[in-house]
Amino acid sequence: MKQSFKIITHIKNQPIYSKLNSVKCYKKIKSLLPPRFQNGISFMYIKNDILFFALNHPALKMEFNYNLNLIKEALKEFKKSSKECKEINFKDVIVFVTNKMENSDITEEKEESMIFYKERSSGKFDIKTDNEKLQKIFKEIQKVIKNHS
DSSP: OOOHHHHHHHHHTSGGGHHHHHHHHHHHHHHHSOHHHHHHEEEEEEETTEEEEEESOHHHHHHHHHTHHHHHHHHHHHHHHOSTTTTOOOSEEEEEEOOOOOHHHHHOOOOOOOOOOOOOOOSOOOOOOSOHHHHHHHHHHHHHHHHHO
């Protein structure tokens, strides 16, 4: 009987799951970079032997471009030493700024906050109307204000 990790490894190495392996390699590449770059990368992909980094801020792009030669050298060393990421081949690196939000930002639920304030009115005002419906409504408003004061 095969062990479970061998079965999972065999399944992961199937050609149909090559995208899954490339995502794993992208995460490893991202982990090689300094934290300020890791936090600023929205996503990465390879197209026509070019590794594209999508950043979320223009200032980060300028800093990334300034350090691009160092990053390319680190990525070359990573390709040589990484056994799992041999299938990822790129010859050049391009950096651009994206205006798309990350999926994690979209799926986060934001709490709605209730605004509380102190009632400034004491509820003492004259009701000057002849309409009985309006008088009734104003009296209810007076009660509510007096109860909250």
